[in-house]
Amino acid sequence: MVKENIKIENLSKSYPEGEDRRIVLDDCSFTIEAGKMTSLVGKSGSGKTTILNLLGGLMPADQGHIYLDGEDITTYSENELDDYRAEKIGFIFQDFELIEDFTVEENICLVSDLYPKERNQKRLNELLQHLELTDLKDHLPSQLSGGEKQRTAIARALYPSPSLVLADEPTGNLDRIRSKQVFDLLRENCFLFDQTILVVTHDLSLAKQADQILVLEDGKVSRYESD
Numbered sequence: 001m002v003k004e005n006i007k008i009e010n011l012s013k014s015y016p017e018g019e020d021r022r023i024v025l026d027d028c029s030f031t032i033e034a035g036k037m038t039s040l041v042g043k044s045g046s047g048k049t050t051i052l053n054l055l056g057g058l059m060p061a062d063q064g065h066i067y068l069d070g071e072d073i074t075t076y077s078e079n080e081l082d083d084y085r086a087e088k089i090g091f092i093f094q095d096f097e098l099i100e101d102f103t104v105e106e107n108i109c110l111v112s113d114l115y116p117k118e119r120n121q122k123r124l125n126e127l128l129q130h131l132e133l134t135d136l137k138d139h140l141p142s143q144l145s146g147g148e149k150q151r152t153a154i155a156r157a158l159y160p161s162p163s164l165v166l167a168d169e170p171t172g173n174l175d176r177i178r179s180k181q182v183f184d185l186l187r188e189n190c191f192l193f194d195q196t197i198l199v200v201t202h203d204l205s206l207a208k209q210a211d212q213i214l215v216l217e218d219g220k221v222s223r224y225e226s227d
């Protein structure tokens, strides 16, 4: 099956601000190429996390459509959104959102363990190794550094090989070498599993390594091909 690009049409989102509303996305239309890595850049507060949350079905848009695999997810019911998130989306949250009472390994396998799939020990071990987490797999999040938490969150998102990975500043807490390794890992996953990856980053040199770059400014998204 040829994968379809993700199409975003006339997307708007605002938040309440006092008596008024703050418009974050203003009638945006853009495309994210299937099976490619796309970076999303923009100033702090420009709405990058908002875009990821909308694509991940974590919040409703004010208006507009998001077509993924030919379906408009803005028309989904809560149950359909639950299935969509579980089956298709890997989310790397800006603030990790690890479960404190679960070990690194349990956090990584959490969502998949809820579904009737066999645990893929080989894949788990590979990810632990790639992300230098093997020796930490029995640790609790409270025993991890910021970068180690971030790498756990990355492993959790990649483990089920979702078709769309939404990565919110996945290298924000990592040093240069590890940031590059994480970017390379995302790239490799994109290639191996034919994943579509949307990655938010402040680091322009990393952003340029993606296949295309989306720039969010004043509520609008512009798209550039990477050279």
Ligand SMILES: Nc1ncnc2c1ncn2[C@@H]1O[C@H](COP(=O)(O)OP(=O)(O)OP(=O)(O)O)[C@@H](O)[C@H]1O
Pocket (backbone or CB within 6 Å): 015, 016, 024, 042, 043, 044, 045, 046, 047, 048, 049, 050, 051, 094
């Ligand atoms: N739940 C909310 N309620 C009200 N305002 C919000 C809410 N979430 C985000 N905002 C506002 O919307 C704007 C966009 O927020 P968003 O988190 O999407 O930005 P961002 O580009 O991800 O920023 P950063 O680079 O700092 O993570 C900000 O001005 C923020 O204050």
Ligand SMILES: [Mg+2]
Pocket (backbone or CB within 6 Å): 048, 049, 050, 094, 168
């Ligand atoms: Mg953000």
